[in-house]
Amino acid sequence: MDKDHEIIFAGFGGQGILSMGKILAYAGLEEGYEVCWLPSYGPEMRGGTANCSVIISSKKISSPISTNYDCGILLNQPSMDKFESKIKPGGILLYETAEIIKVSERDDINILGLSAFEEAQKMEVKQVANMIILGALINNTCIVKIDSVLKALEDVLPQRHHHLIPINKKALLKGMEIAEKEVLN
Amino acid sequence: MNMSYDKNVRLMKGNEALAEAAIRAEIDGYFGYPITPQSEILEYLSKNFNEEDGVVLQAESEIAAINMVFGAAGSGKRVMTSTSSPGMSLMLEGVSYIAAAQLPCLLVNISRGGPGLGTIQPSQADYFQSTKGGGHGDYRLIVLAPNSVQEMADFVFDAIYLAEKYRNPALILSDGTLGQMMEKVRLPEKGSLPKFIPDWAAKGKRKDKERNIILTSAVDPAVMENLNKELQKKYALLQSEVRYELNEIEDAQILIVAFGLSARICNKAQEIVKEKGVSVGLLRPITLYPFPSDTITKLSKKVQAILVVELNAGQMVEDVKLAVNGNCPVHFYGRMGGELPTPEEIYFELKKIIDEQSIEK
Incomplete structure (x- = not known):
């Protein structure tokens, strides 16, 4: 089956935006797809907000620059304001409820708010909030399989951080669980 | 090698x-x-x-x-x-x-x-x-x-x-x-x-x-x-030592010339325009010096128009014009200062050329 997904991750620096994208890209590589990961490296990165786009495709990727996205993972208000209109009709928008006051009012996309930071605090490692969100994304889409994401953790995390893999795995699975519940509701 | x-x-x-x-x-x-x-x-x-x-x-x-x-x-x-x-x-x-x-x-x-x-x-x-x-x-x-x-x-x-x-x-x-x-x-x-x-x-x-x-x-x-x-x-x-890459050049009515990143964005514009029934080819110079002038001259006698796309105010377009030497109209589209064109913008430029020159589908 043809696969072609364009995903935007956006939020504050420190929320793990770039690594979320990187892990997804490595999972795509794991499954043998063409992948492209493009970070914002510009002044916006220095000013606090960061974003990266990921393309995962079964065909050769022509333009590495995306203008419209199948999924948006928007973790702060400026990112919501900037990218909500750029999600394709029928696409998915995941956002962090703790950071966003004004949510997109579009009714042609699937919008899901997650309290990932709260959940991560419950797990006593607030840095894994991004993995909870990534887990939710994996659960609600068919971009890649969770097994590939778990495998990708080993590729992306440097050796000295490999002791953190179990907690990241736990967070990914937690995210899937939360998203699954939301779907059922 | x-x-x-x-x-x-x-x-x-x-x-x-x-x-x-x-x-x-x-x-x-x-x-x-x-x-x-x-x-x-x-x-x-x-x-x-x-x-x-x-x-x-x-x-x-x-x-x-x-x-x-x-x-x-x-x-x-x-x-x-x-x-x-x-x-x-x-x-x-x-x-x-x-x-x-x-x-x-x-x-x-x-x-x-x-x-x-x-x-x-x-x-x-x-x-x-x-x-x-x-x-x-x-x-x-x-x-x-x-x-x-x-x-x-x-x-x-x-x-x-x-x-x-x-x-x-x-x-x-x-x-x-x-x-x-x-x-x-x-x-x-x-x-x-x-x-x-x-x-x-x-x-x-x-x-x-x-x-x-x-x-x-x-x-x-x-x-x-x-x-x-x-x-x-x-x-x-x-x-x-000149090197270049040709893409969908057979029967092309319009030829895009673009290098580097712009050529990737133009590839996507080609995909869009293909759905509309006009055939657009792409020449990507791989060596900018030496420049593939001879190939551009040859192609300029076959196509009805050339569009040069660059991330600047129009630089390579001068070399393209020298090679074309009046054989066909040469158009230019560029973005400057670090901005990038979207594939849709390039498609829009192609559409303008199609209308202006009444290129038949």
């Missing part, structure tokens, strides 16, 4: 792939100065280059770095530097000297929006600077323009090979996006690039040989003119 590749597919940033390729191309030295968006090259090399194999050095400025390249190249070493647009401007005096001295070396410009300090976003506004000399005097660089992370790695080998074959500096002209993005890459293996024998190198006086002297100046203008003639002869020979 017979390239052999790693079996493993990796995911790497363009800058990192280029730096790893430099290690595998067995460079003896790298001299550079950090500047966004290419600092990963220096960072990667300082972390991964084996000091027993040579030297990786952060100089005090771009001017110092290029003169270190000059000196090391003169002693027959395989050396390189990398920078981004404003840094390249600083290096150009040295580049002119290296070209005059006919020394091989690899230059890399991961260019950004200009003029002035500009931005750190991608740009192709250094086309003139790269292909028309840039520094003073009648000299040319061999210029290769990658459009993927794979080519960022491959062209290190190609550029060094050509630089050594022609004893001329070779430049990889890329941009911030290609430097920063990660894509799949298979790296060329060590040993793919044969070691060259620089019998011209200035390495001191040996008893059995005359001293080699490398000069870039002459008191007598006749001597300088002869050096110039020699350079021009070399540039004429270089024309045989």
